Amino acid sequence: MTSKIYILIILLLPILGFSQEAPTSFTLQEAIDYALQNNRNSINAQWDIEAAKAQKWETTASGLPQISAAVDYQNFIKQQVQVLPAEFFGGNPGDFTEVVFSTKQNMTATATLSQQIFDGSYLVALQSAKVFLDISKNAKVKTDLEVRKGVINAYGNVLLAEESVQILQRNLEVLQKNLDETTKIFENGLEEEESVEQLQITLAGVKSNLKNVTRMKTLAHQMLNITLGLEINRSTVLTDDLERLTQENISLGLLETEANVENTVDYQIAENDKVSKELLLKLEKSKALPTLNAFINGGYSAFSDDFTFTNKDQTWFGSSLFGVSLNVPIFSSGMRRAATQRAKINLEKAEVDLVDKEQNIKFEIASAKSDYQFAIEEYDNKKQNLRLAERIEEKNQTKFFEGISSSFDLRQAQTQLYAAQQEFLQAMLDVINAKAELETALNVFTE
Numbered sequence: 001m002t003s004k005i006y007i008l009i010i011l012l013l014p015i016l017g018f019s020q021e022a023p024t025s026f027t028l029q030e031a032i033d034y035a036l037q038n039n040r041n042s043i044n045a046q047w048d049i050e051a052a053k054a055q056k057w058e059t060t061a062s063g064l065p066q067i068s069a070a071v072d073y074q075n076f077i078k079q080q081v082q083v084l085p086a087e088f089f090g091g092n093p094g095d096f097t098e099v100v101f102s103t104k105q106n107m108t109a110t111a112t113l114s115q116q117i118f119d120g121s122y123l124v125a126l127q128s129a130k131v132f133l134d135i136s137k138n139a140k141v142k143t144d145l146e147v148r149k150g151v152i153n154a155y156g157n158v159l160l161a162e163e164s165v166q167i168l169q170r171n172l173e174v175l176q177k178n179l180d181e182t183t184k185i186f187e188n189g190l191e192e193e194e195s196v197e198q199l200q201i202t203l204a205g206v207k208s209n210l211k212n213v214t215r216m217k218t219l220a221h222q223m224l225n226i227t228l229g230l231e232i233n234r235s236t237v238l239t240d241d242l243e244r245l246t247q248e249n250i251s252l253g254l255l256e257t258e259a260n261v262e263n264t265v266d267y268q269i270a271e272n273d274k275v276s277k278e279l280l281l282k283l284e285k286s287k288a289l290p291t292l293n294a295f296i297n298g299g300y301s302a303f304s305d306d307f308t309f310t311n312k313d314q315t316w317f318g319s320s321l322f323g324v325s326l327n328v329p330i331f332s333s334g335m336r337r338a339a340t341q342r343a344k345i346n347l348e349k350a351e352v353d354l355v356d357k358e359q360n361i362k363f364e365i366a367s368a369k370s371d372y373q374f375a376i377e378e379y380d381n382k383k384q385n386l387r388l389a390e391r392i393e394e395k396n397q398t399k400f401f402e403g404i405s406s407s408f409d410l411r412q413a414q415t416q417l418y419a420a421q422q423e424f425l426q427a428m429l430d431v432i433n434a435k436a437e438l439e440t441a442l443n444v445f446t447e
Helices: 002-020 028-038 040-061 120-187 193-228 242-248 252-256 265-286 335-402 407-442
Strands: 024-026 066-075 082-085 096-099 105-118 236-238 291-304 317-327
Touching: 024 028, 028 040, 028 120, 028 193, 040 120, 120 193, 120 236, 120 242, 120 265, 120 407, 193 236, 193 407, 242 407, 252 335, 252 407, 265 335, 335 407
Parallel strands: 024 236
Antiparallel strands: 066 105, 082 096, 105 291, 291 317
């Protein structure tokens, strides 16, 4: 019975594996949520935070008590010889006697407890570790902002490519029908050959565009998969519609949102840089302060001409020591002064950069608002143009088959329609992307 169960599991494994490769469906918001958890840049940014937390504790622990132990074993291949006056041992004055003071082998085991009592650089390091953690957290926020914007752009590009393929396929069907009808009319001698050729030129152009857009659709899907953190060739299904998504992303109230520059992540990153420069200045100043450390150690030593250190009757001699070390910097030939001056200059530069970043952020927000408003206006304009182009093409097609319009006029109307279709699709995508850009600049998100 057990063997039958194993066989059944083996047979089911390919099916289970296939089910895991099933297409994944995403709305835009679902895609954003998924990418924030699985995008490789977001994952690494989170790891950077964990590393910063570990570094913070590493810095803190460096000022706490430290205990170390050591075991030293020495075996003199040839022992050092000292000479002493022979008269010390009852010999003749002027003669020397060779003496070996140490045993051939010795072993020492020691343990040391050290404690930092005062070090100005340690206090600065504690503050720096906290700032580094803040920098890592802000970098994660910045990464997530870029990932979110990247998902929106990639998602929109897929929808654009899919809509373009559908539109071109419909255009191709209409053109093929027109060409077939015109060819029959020409064969009956009721139409010029030029009319057939004009339609053939238009049809060839649409076919070429369809092939290119189909390839771009594949690339757009791959780019989306990379942004989501999926395998590049994974099959994904997007459930949002481009036009409906565009309508949802038209939010005139967003244009009235007040820009709180200090709450933006770019400003906070620039402020982190300023604080880090302040700490570097403190560090250089702290190098002029004395440092005070204390330690206590204890150990045992044993001596023998043979390796008897594991014997129970081996004699071990204990020792212990307590000490304090005070290091006072006195003169550095101006080196510390120069380093402090350099740190001051870097701090002044960081303060200038912070003001510059504030002004740039204000400009970026104003520019993003202008681009978003223009995108909305262009969307309305391109929508009207598409309706006009559709009517014009329909009229010219009717006129052409009634014999009151030339094939050149029909082709011109068709080309105008195809351009209007693509411009409308691009206008919808521009609205979505411009809103994402503005939200990123403001650090304000609406679903």
